[in-house]
Amino acid sequence: MQSSDTIDYKELYEYSRKENILLREEFKQLRLVNEQLLHRLEQLLKLSFGSKSERYVGKEQSPGQLRLGLTEEVTVEVSVPASVATEKAKQVQPAQEKKKHFVIPESIVDEIQEIHPDVIPEGSKCTGSEISYRLKCSPARLTAKKIIRYKYLLPTPAGDPGLTSKIIIAPLPDEVIRNCMADASLLATLIIEKYCDHLPVYRQMTRFDRTGIKLAHSTLLDWIAKTCTLLNPLYEKLKQEVLQSNYLMMDETTMRVMDKSKKGTTHRGYFWAAQAPPAQLVFFEYQPGRNQEVPQALLSDYKGYLQSDGYSCYETLAVNKDIKLLCCMAHARRYFLESEKNDPKRAAYALNVFGQLYDIEREIKDKTTSERKEARQELSKPLWILFGQWLEENAGMLNEKSAIHKAFAYTMKRYKRLSVYMENGTLNIDNNPIEGSIRGIALGRKNFLFCGSHDGAQRSAMLYSFMGTCKLQGINPIVWMVDVLKKINIQPADQIQNLLPHRWKELKEIEPVL
Incomplete structure (x- = not known):
């Protein structure tokens, strides 16, 4: 056993003191890390399960607290989007071979428009018609407008054996997108339901399927893309006006x-x-x-x-x-x-x-x-x-x-x-x-x-x-979009800004009531 005379108590004391200092510092650091982790955990739990409102009402004011003498309770509301259930996107199936004829069920036709040539020479005979469709949409169901354009065989001049006979037919009404059966109301609905109501295109496709119309996912996306091409000049005008503020x-x-x-x-x-x-x-x-x-x-x-x-x-x-x-x-x-x-x-x-x-x-x-x-x-x-x-x-x-x-x-x-x-x-x-x-x-x-x-x-x-x-202007977006899509192809380039929501609203307010 070591003699007590040989033990350096001062050295042991200094060693012990240094150890305690190190342990205290280590404990202090661990406590700080623990506080940080608890704070992060609290924020994550609040984000996942807590209230999204940032409302604060103080229990009591501090003795030296600044006062305004206002009796209204101190609250600030900054709401965050409520949780919305997500749904796994369905895999888009490869597009099938395009059919030669697209059949519109007669059960969804609620309007028939018959169009004759503006000028029909005397003696002309109606030899048939060409039928086109414009798909329309209402919030409740998908409908179609049936367009019947009658064709007329011009009379044969006297002495002509009929080798130069000519058939006339009225042109199709103005289209939003060339060679597209989608009406302005359907194009507007696709956009509003996705970008206002947050309804993915494939879910809209499922809804159309229930009405008996099978519209390909790629077709709907193509319609939206072409609509955006039409609206791009209007978008640039909106950007320009915002940046002028x-x-x-x-x-x-x-x-x-x-x-x-x-x-x-x-x-x-x-x-x-x-x-x-x-x-x-x-x-x-x-x-x-x-x-x-x-x-x-x-x-x-x-x-x-x-x-x-x-x-x-x-x-x-x-x-x-x-x-x-x-x-x-x-x-x-x-x-x-x-x-x-x-x-x-x-x-x-x-x-x-x-x-x-x-x-x-x-x-x-x-x-x-x-x-x-x-x-x-x-x-x-x-x-x-x-x-x-x-x-x-x-x-x-x-x-x-x-x-x-x-x-x-x-x-x-x-x-x-x-x-x-x-x-x-x-x-x-x-x-x-x-x-x-x-x-x-x-x-x-x-x-x-x-x-x-x-x-x-x-x-x-x-x-x-x-x-x-x-939304900021208090405008019904589908009413605005339908009207703009009907006008944008014929709107003069130097007046395109009049279709912007706020200018459109002003013009609507000053239109005479018929």
Whole structure:
């Protein structure tokens, strides 16, 4: 046994102390990692099973909490798309050999149009007719218009043996798509049901099948593609008008796209959205990537305010002196809402401040632009200044890996841009309007899962643009689409912009009542 005289107790003490320090540091790191993992788990569980509303009502205000004296409860509603059941896409069967004759059941014919030549020389004899069909659609069932064009044999001049006899027939009525049996109502229904009601084309095909009409999946897709070709000049005009606004909101959302170069998987593309709140217009553009070159190219000639979330690619636009950036208050608020369990006291204080800012917006929403600006300067700006001081005082006390620190960091980095809306009564406090416009895409991709190609994705972007603008303008999209498809082939090129939803609405309102 070793003698006690030979034991170096000082060395053992120092060794033990160092071990304890290392263990404490290791325990501290493990606790931080555990908090991070628990926070992520909480967010995942909330995303999957929790309420999608971001409603917050503080239990009580802190003793030194800023007060407005408003009795209305502090709430902010930012709803997210409800879960929609997905259905596995059916594999498209190879197209069968095209039949020579397409038989329309007479049971679905509810209208017959008989057309004779405008001028029928005296003595002409009707020798028969040519029958064409135009498929129509109503919400309840598929019907068809039967077009009968009578043919006339012109009289034979005296002394003519009849070798030069001639038959005349009236031309077909105007068609939306040349040599296509789809009427404007059917083309509009295909588009509205997919891009407004989120009904995939193959499900529409199944519905048509129940009426006795077997329309190939490829045929329906071809009709939509050709309709988009017709609407493309109108889409360019919409894009041009949106970018002429002096106030834009921008955001982006994902869409999976089939790509021949990626076997066994899909490409992750993006729909980029730009919305002009003053004019109530929105357009979408598809891009394969999410890099900074996209907004830079899109807004190369833009001048005005640009509101967005905290995505860094928008910050690169700050070098353009013609663009003034402002950020979304709802995004900053969301970070504090997610950190409520991590640091209840600080999160509650911040959420109450955000709540008071939104209370002010609710109070002044129906006031004039100048009155909104004045109220924001008088009420919102002092609140925001005090909140900024509070952020500075508390930031140094936080754990850098905690959820509350993330909320502080996000808000402090964008503090000035979050307050830009206070300098102009036209500006919005957050980006929620454009998120509402994107919601339809989120619902759609849960149903039809992906776009068939990059070109198909751009066509979808075009149609989402029209549907989104109709929604903002309060227009029934199918009424607008049917009318536009009937007119677009005969509309003068220099007047094509009159078919845009907002201009179409104005012209409809001033049309004389017959």
